[in-house]
Amino acid sequence: MIELKTPAEISRMHVTGRFVAEVLTEIGRIADVGVNLTDLEHHARGMIKQRGAESCYWDYAPSFGRGPFRNVICLAVNDAVLHGLPHDYTLRDGDVLTADIAVKIDGWAADSARTVVVGTPAEEDLRIVRATEEALEAAIDTARPGNRLGDISAAISAVATRYGYPVNDEFGGHGIGRTMHEDPHVSNKGRARRGLTLRPGLTLALEPWFAATTDRIVFDPDGWTIRSADGSRTAHSEHTVAITEDEPLVLTRRAEELA
Incomplete structure (x- = not known):
């Protein structure tokens, strides 16, 4: 069931979104050569505790996972x-790091992810990021009343096609709101003018x-980490967005994106 939020509820989600943005900015700042992924996890835990927020990941147990997730941030490297x-795992020069985090504050969730290159970046890695x-950004620009869910999916896949990524x-x-995952599912591949009206x-x-050279995935033995099936480099960008009567409202926009 799809739940539409009131302007007041969206404002409460925006409070959560701003905090999520702060955490990702901080993780991006301290992620460097020689930093261990567990250090980043504990730093995120400290920020969440200090804010009085609640991790959406802790004890998350979907059908594909192996046991409950007992961390507050997803950290994925390279493929x-x-x-x-x-x-x-200690970060090395040239590693591609994706950080993804979702929390709730006062009962309202926000979810965001970013990919950064640690140390000296390779051009092909910067390109996929x-x-x-x-x-x-193309998906966000499409998130307007009267458009269809397929328009968002088509906007994403059009950019991938332009870059040559499967x-x-x-x-x-x-969907997101009172919980991290709500209806509807938003595919990264689709046909314009199809699906739910926004x-x-x-x-x-x-x-x-995207992965650089494949659309196939494999799972690590940990039952959680998803990798490109051929070992090619990957990147992931995510924002929580509210559809309004006017412009799309990005609830997790980071300060450096506004500069």
């Missing part, structure tokens, strides 16, 4: 892209992610 389980960021449609965006009050987590 890993989704649901990365923080573990004892840029592609997901452009796909996200698109996986098994995992994508989703209405003011609909809140979505839009999250294009």
